[in-house]
Amino acid sequence: MSVLVYANSSEGKFKKSAFEVVSYGKKVAEELGTNVIAVTINIDGVAELQNYGAETIVTVNNDGLKVFNAQGYASVIKQVAEAKGSNVIIIDSSIDGLYLGPLLSVAFNAGYASNVVAAPSSTSPFIVKRKAFSNKGFNNTEISTENKVIGLAKNSYGIHENSVTASVESFQASIGDFGVASTSIDKAVGKVTIADADVVVSAGRGLKGPENWGMVEELADVLGAATACSKPVSDLGWRPHGEHVGQTGKPVATNLYIAIGISGAIQHLAGINASKVKVVINTDPEAPFFKAADYGIVGDAFEVVPQLISKLRDFKAQNS
Amino acid sequence: MKILVCISHVPDTTSKINFTDNDTKFDTNGVQFVINPYDEFVLTRAMWFKEKQGASVTVVNVGSASTEPTLRKALAIGADDAIRVNAEPIDGMSVAKEIAEVAKNGGYDLVLAGKESSDYNGQMVPGMVAAVLAGKESSDYNGQMVPGMVAALLGFNFVNGCVGMEVDGNNVTATREIDGGSESLVTTLPLVVGGQKGIVEESDLRIPNMRGIMMARKKPLNVVEPTSSENATSSQSFEKPAPKGAVKLVDADNIDELINLLHNKAKVI
Numbered sequence: 187m188s189v190l191v192y193a194n195s196s197e198g199k200f201k202k203s204a205f206e207v208v209s210y211g212k213k214v215a216e217e218l219g220t221n222v223i224a225v226t227i228n229i230d231g232v233a234e235l236q237n238y239g240a241e242t243i244v245t246v247n248n249d250g251l252k253v254f255n256a257q258g259y260a261s262v263i264k265q266v267a268e269a270k271g272s273n274v275i276i277i278d279s280s281i282d283g284l285y286l287g288p289l290l291s292v293a294f295n296a297g298y299a300s301n302v303v304a305a306p307s308s309t310s311p312f313i314v315k316r317k318a319f320s321n322k323g324f325n326n327t328e329i330s331t332e333n334k335v336i337g338l339a340k341n342s343y344g345i346h347e348n349s350v351t352a353s354v355e356s357f358q359a360s361i362g363d364f365g366v367a368s369t370s371i372d373k374a375v376g377k378v379t380i381a382d383a384d385v386v387v388s389a390g391r392g393l394k395g396p397e398n399w400g401m402v403e404e405l406a407d408v409l410g411a412a413t414a415c416s417k418p419v420s421d422l423g424w425r426p427h428g429e430h431v432g433q434t435g436k437p438v439a440t441n442l443y444i445a446i447g448i449s450g451a452i453q454h455l456a457g458i459n460a461s462k463v464k465v466v467i468n469t470d471p472e473a474p475f476f477k478a479a480d481y482g483i484v485g486d487a488f489e490v491v492p493q494l495i496s497k498l499r500d501f502k503a504q505n506s
Numbered sequence: 507m508k509i510l511v512c513i514s515h516v517p518d519t520t521s522k523i524n525f526t527d528n529d530t531k532f533d534t535n536g537v538q539f540v541i542n543p544y545d546e547f548v549l550t551r552a553m554w555f556k557e558k559q560g561a562s563v564t565v566v567n568v569g570s571a572s573t574e575p576t577l578r579k580a581l582a583i584g585a586d587d588a589i590r591v592n593a594e595p596i597d598g599m600s601v602a603k604e605i606a607e608v609a610k611n612g613g614y615d616l617v618l619a620g621k622e623s624s625d626y627n628g629q630m631v632p633g634m635v636a637a638v639l640a641g642k643e644s645s646d647y648n649g650q651m652v653p654g655m656v657a658a659l660l661g662f663n664f665v666n667g668c669v670g671m672e673v674d675g676n677n678v679t680a681t682r683e684i685d686g687g688s689e690s691l692v693t694t695l696p697l698v699v700g701g702q703k704g705i706v707e708e709s710d711l712r713i714p715n716m717r718g719i720m721m722a723r724k725k726p727l728n729v730v731e732p733t734s735s736e737n738a739t740s741s742q743s744f745e746k747p748a749p750k751g752a753v754k755l756v757d758a759d760n761i762d763e764l765i766n767l768l769h770n771k772a773k774v775i
Binding site for chain 1: 517522525532543544597599602621651654658659662663664665667679682683684686688689690691693694702703704708737741745746751754756757758761764767768769772775
């Protein structure tokens with residue numbers, strides 16, 4: 187028995203979720219009185235995972251898996267779990283994690299809980315807390331099968347340092363033909379994505395038009411943040427759909443979420459309330475967002491944001 | 507092409523969420539139920555296939571009789587017939603198994619589902635059934651589990667987070683959302699798709715008209731009994747998010763204070 191975690195990587199670099207998933211796997215392994223094994227796919231330099239408690243690191247290198255393939259990745263993770271005698275598999279709840287998770291759970295004959303936000307409250311019975319009702323609540327779920335797959339929500343358990351010395355071994359996985367093949371990937375380069383960002387700067391209709399987004403991008407640039415927008419803004423075509431955050435858009439679970447000129451409709455709040463600290467800038471003191479925010483400024487974005495940019499530049503210059 | 511569209515019956519997105527019975531049950535009191543928003547996108551795409559390329563469209567739901575108005579609404583939008591599997595949905599796996607059974611018995615080649623339901627199922631079902639169109643997740647509590655499970659159970663191909671698809675004979679081209687962009691994919695029927703906005707645009711969504719509503723009353727809604735599928739997980743209790751402290755307002759002329767708070771107190775910059 188052991189706990190297997192999949193340390194997600196892309197283009198030869200670990201995603202931040204990899205460190206959180208390993209930290210979480212270490213915790214679950216401790217509770218179960220066993221070891222944590224990390225599996226990596228097509229990445230060199232895996233030693234970093236030792237910092238978070240990975241006692242064994244299994245590396246898989248396979249030219250057939252250069253591009254993420256849910257079926258292929260699910261198959262490889264299952265093969266490693268079987269070879270190592272693991273019966274708990276932990277993955278992240280990224281877009282790719284949510285794609286491969288259900289395939290893995292069926293292949294591994296396991297009960298699956300996605301969007302898990304905390305360490306198990308009990309291991310016998312095995313109970314984990316998950317996001318429910320679009321972040322308006324949580325569900326304590328019992329996984330009753332012997333094999334288990336857990337999808338950890340981003341920025342929920344946190345990254346915990348726990349330095350160990352890992353043994354690294356390679357694993358030859360066998361992969362068959364895939365029913366779904368990638369033909370091309372269209373992705374902005376050098377831009378922080380909403381899923382990866384520690385800070386997200388988001389703006390709404392209060393900005394009055396797409397021509398006013400310069401200051402939003404500038405603020406994001408100063409903070410190393412991703413940019414996002416409310417649903418009306420993407421519906422109006424002011425910003426691309428990919429920036430829409432909220433219940434039917436992308437979820438945001440970041441350390442700092444700055445909302446400019448967004449009133450805070452319940453659907454918007456549902457999508458962003460997993461963020462740790464929320465700052466709201468709005469002219470309307472009655473905007474519902476103020477009730478959900480940690481810090482607020484009642485004021486005109488066109489006056490407040492340029493000041494904020496300039497003061498943050500000074501702050502960054504002093505603190506770097 | 508025979509298309510099966512999975513329909514989740516979920517609280518309207520504006521609903522306040524409360525729990526009863528010692529926080530073990532969702533309080534449906536005063537809650538308006540709707541077609542899961544993700545499922546509406548894939549249902550509209552299914553209607554497009556029906557009208558432009560010729561296809562039959564069946565909608566399916568696993569739930570009690572109280573979900574029938576939601577299935578009728580899907581029929582009013584234009585689905586040909588509906589199937590209700592008469593069982594309380596307990597977890598993603600048992601729902602996926604029921605849907606897989608329906609898909610297999612009916613000989614469907616495309617299963618569409620919203621990528622997730624907005625209740626508590628988190629993107630499970632589509633992958634489990636594969637080649638059934640399903641919304642990518644239900645907004646309840648299944649967190650994008652069901653579509654993938656359906657796919658895997660049937661041995662169908664599976665595309666999740668789908669924002670565009672075309673079918674030509676057995677060949678399918680699809681686009682899925684990835685972190686920071688999109689990926690183009692090729693695959694074949696039979697296929698399960700977990701879809702979301704983009705598979706059609708919001709402006710393409712249809713509101714049932716009077717004629718559709720009248721016709722929906724006469725369309726078949728078949729109730730089938732569940733197979734003895736066992737659940738793998740079960741809900742023990744619910745929790746609401748911890749109550750939030752009051753917002754700390756900072757004067758618009760005192761940006762330094764905000765920066766100080768974010769740096770020294772919240773420690774996020």
